[in-house]
Amino acid sequence: ATASLLHVVTTTDTSLVNPMEVVQLHSDLDLHPLTQTLPGCWLLVPLSVSNDVAWGCLGIHRSPTTQSLWQESEIELVQIVASQLAIAIQQAQTLDQAQRELQERQRAEARLKEAQRIAHTGNWEMALPSRNLIWSEEMFRIYGLDPQAQPLTLEAQLMALESADRPLWEHQFAMACLEGQEINLEGSIRGSDGHYRFVHLLGQVQRNSQGTIRALVGTLTDITGRKQIEARLAYEAFHDPLTGIPNRACFMDQLNGAVDQAQQRAEAAFAVLFIDLDRFKVINDGLGHLAGDQLLIECAQRLRSVVRDEDLVARLGGDEFAILIRPITTIEDAVKVADRIHEVLQEPILLTGREIFISASIGVSSTLAGSVEAMDFLRDADTAMYQAKAHGRGRSALFTSQMHEQVSTQLALENDLQRALERQELTLEYQPIVDLATGGLLGLEALLRWNHHHWGAIPPSTFIPLAEETGLILTIGEWTQRQACQHLRQWQQNFAHAANLVVNVNLSVKQFTSPRLLASIDETLSRTGLKGHCLRLEITESALIENTEMAETLLLALQERGIQLCIDDFGTGYSSLSMVHRFPVQVLKIDRSFIHRMTVDQRGAAMVQAILALVHSLEMTAIAEGVETAEQLVQLRQLGCPYAQGVHFSKPLTAENTTALLAAWPQNQPWP
Numbered sequence: 001a002t003a004s005l006l007h008v009v010t011t012t013d014t015s016l017v018n019p020m021e022v023v024q025l026h027s028d029l030d031l032h033p034l035t036q037t038l039p040g041c042w043l044l045v046p047l048s049v050s051n052d053v054a055w056g057c058l059g060i061h062r063s064p065t066t067q068s069l070w071q072e073s074e075i076e077l078v079q080i081v082a083s084q085l086a087i088a089i090q091q092a093q094t095l096d097q098a099q100r101e102l103q104e105r106q107r108a109e110a111r112l113k114e115a116q117r118i119a120h121t122g123n124w125e126m127a128l129p130s131r132n133l134i135w136s137e138e139m140f141r142i143y144g145l146d147p148q149a150q151p152l153t154l155e156a157q158l159m160a161l162e163s164a165d166r167p168l169w170e171h172q173f174a175m176a177c178l179e180g181q182e183i184n185l186e187g188s189i190r191g192s193d194g195h196y197r198f199v200h201l202l203g204q205v206q207r208n209s210q211g212t213i214r215a216l217v218g219t220l221t222d223i224t225g226r227k228q229i230e231a232r233l234a235y236e237a238f239h240d241p242l243t244g245i246p247n248r249a250c251f252m253d254q255l256n257g258a259v260d261q262a263q264q265r266a267e268a269a270f271a272v273l274f275i276d277l278d279r280f281k282v283i284n285d286g287l288g289h290l291a292g293d294q295l296l297i298e299c300a301q302r303l304r305s306v307v308r309d310e311d312l313v314a315r316l317g318g319d320e321f322a323i324l325i326r327p328i329t330t331i332e333d334a335v336k337v338a339d340r341i342h343e344v345l346q347e348p349i350l351l352t353g354r355e356i357f358i359s360a361s362i363g364v365s366s367t368l369a370g371s372v373e374a375m376d377f378l379r380d381a382d383t384a385m386y387q388a389k390a391h392g393r394g395r396s397a398l399f400t401s402q403m404h405e406q407v408s409t410q411l412a413l414e415n416d417l418q419r420a421l422e423r424q425e426l427t428l429e430y431q432p433i434v435d436l437a438t439g440g441l442l443g444l445e446a447l448l449r450w451n452h453h454h455w456g457a458i459p460p461s462t463f464i465p466l467a468e469e470t471g472l473i474l475t476i477g478e479w480t481q482r483q484a485c486q487h488l489r490q491w492q493q494n495f496a497h498a499a500n501l502v503v504n505v506n507l508s509v510k511q512f513t514s515p516r517l518l519a520s521i522d523e524t525l526s527r528t529g530l531k532g533h534c535l536r537l538e539i540t541e542s543a544l545i546e547n548t549e550m551a552e553t554l555l556l557a558l559q560e561r562g563i564q565l566c567i568d569d570f571g572t573g574y575s576s577l578s579m580v581h582r583f584p585v586q587v588l589k590i591d592r593s594f595i596h597r598m599t600v601d602q603r604g605a606a607m608v609q610a611i612l613a614l615v616h617s618l619e620m621t622a623i624a625e626g627v628e629t630a631e632q633l634v635q636l637r638q639l640g641c642p643y644a645q646g647v648h649f650s651k652p653l654t655a656e657n658t659t660a661l662l663a664a665w666p667q668n669q670p671w672p
Contacts, residue, residue: 022045022046023057024044027039028064034059040063041061041069042059043070044057045057060078120138120142123135123136123139123218123219123220124136124219126216139220142189143157143191158170160189165186168187183216184202200221201219203218204217243296244300245315247315250314251316251322252374270324271326271367272323272380273338273362274362276321276385277359280358283356295358298349303323305344307323311323311326334366338364342362361385361394363381364381365398384403416453417463423453425452427655428448429654430652431651434649436642443502443503471510477507478524481521487655494662498662502533504537512539513543518558521563522561535564537566539565541570555583566587566589570611570622588614588620588623589624590622591626594611598632612639623643625646627647
């Protein structure tokens with residue numbers, strides 16, 4: 001039997017066959033790879049799958065012993081078979097392509113569904129005019145529905161909204177259906193599960209070929225998480241993280257609103273309380289910051305307990321609080337709140353196992369005082385608070401226009417004090433210190449004076465505290481030392497009887513604690529050529545009390561330089577005796593308050609006598625200051641006081657007048 005083989009040739013090598021023609025091959029006639037591989041007769045019929053493009057060939061083989069050529073009928077039969085085979089191949093390709101497209105579509109839908117789940121965004125389509133809805137799976141989740149359920153109707157969706165949101169949603173949907181306007185909405189919906197969600201809806205129209213609106217399509221995003229974050233950020237922006245009460249930003253926002261209302265309605269009057277905790281730094285440094293935080297939290301709670309729900313308690317920062325009280329009828333309403341604050345803070349606070357007592361200084365301002373801007377009310381209350389603190393702890397003060405004038409004047413003086421040295425407005429005056437036994441001149445006290453270019457002479461009691469607060473006292477203090485030593489050195493050179501005079505220079509607390517003190521003194525003595533024993537530094541008891549460890553070392557260093565040390569205003573400090581006993585001090589100045597009472601009160605004289613006895617027993621010396629009358633001078637001599645100064649001898653003199661005094665008054669001549 002003759003064996004014929006059917007082969008499907010899929011090679012793309014065009015050199016093997018012509019893909020678009022029927023080909024016959026014989027091993028005896030054709031040197032073709034097919035005949036060489038399998039000798040015999042070959043019939044190759046192309047397989048045209050689509051667009052007359054050959055997909056391959058159908059090959060029929062028979063052995064060389066049979067007929068060499070293929071008959072026409074055989075070729076037609078093979079072509080029919082090839083045509084059916086091509087159709088089958090094309091169908092298989094179409095099916096494979098459809099399966100791939102289906103799988104890709106399914107993967108895309110899965111990715112879209114996952115993306116919508118992650119983004120909490122669903123898509124929707126509403127056909128018009130039927131209003132039939134198509135929802136994605138995420139839409140059902142947002143509304144708390146089973147994905148197998150029917151989408152909610154538009155009416156049901158609107159009913160699920162908060163009532164306040166509903167009118168705007170209805171309006172935008174109506175305008176989209178009628179005029180094709182885009183939809184952009186936010187609102188809160190109540191899902192079927194009972195939970196409220198914030199959503200963001202976007203939508204736009206689809207039109208047919210005639211331009212008629214046929215549908216609305218869009219997305220719905222669950223923005224609950226974003227809204228919660230925004231709410232938390234807004235809360236943190238307007239609340240103090242430690243105490244949980246409103247912060248400065250919130251207070252100023254509410255205060256601005258109160259100002260607007262007060263300008264429109266007289267009955268919307270309000271008051272501002274500025275509260276500063278007394279001695280908080282001492283407690284915070286002594287017990288630690290954790291205890292300080294607990295103290296602030298407790299104080300915040302107590303402040304909230306004494307106000308109404310409509311009042312606002314805020315922490316401005318540090319240990320400062322503010323209260324906005326509105327409305328008020330009279331200023332007494334605010335004063336009563338301040339009184340309740342003082343009462344509630346009197347109760348001890350338990351911190352780290354111990355009872356702590358705290359008080360507060362409170363300043364009060366109100367619309368009744370005439371302020372206009374929000375910052376003015378807070379500033380005025382702050383000003384009043386400092387006024388209260390200046391009169392003692394645990395007090396309240398009402399703001400007055402005079403306070404504002406005082407603060408404005410003080411600010412102007414602070415600014416002018418910065419330039420006082422440059423403008424040569426600062427000068428020194430000298431008050432003689434007299435030897436009561438001989439009437440001779442012991443020395444001079446240098447007194448700083450400020451002759452303001454506009455206001456004239458400014459009292460030292462006014463500008464010295466300003467210099468202390470601003471830190472200018474260091475620069476001014478060094479200038480004072482330099483000027484006083486330079487003047488005394490010139491007088492010593494010009495007048496022989498001034499060789500042993502001593503100049504007293506006051507030393508402030510800031511100067512006393514300055515690390516440059518010794519260096520500046522050494523530099524001054526070196527430049528002026530003044531001997532150390534001719535310089536006497538006057539320091540207050542408070543400077544020694546607040547810096548006891550450092551003071552002992554510093555005073556010993558000054559003593560080594562021969563510089564005399566004097567405690568000013570002796571008898572007014574609470575630890576005078578301990579200071580005298582501990583530190584190397586040579587001179588005590590008896591405060592003018594004792595000298596004044598000496599002639600009118602027997603106890604005043606007894607106090608002076610006691611101080612002089614102490615000075616004598618400790619081998620020190622004393623100077624009575626503030627001697628104003630001859631009667632005081634007589635009594636001091638009777639009590640054995642060695643030295644004194646005051647207007648009874650001479651008022652403070654300019655450097656020029658002091659020169660004239662020294663020229664006319666030799667040291668051994670008694671005081672006139």
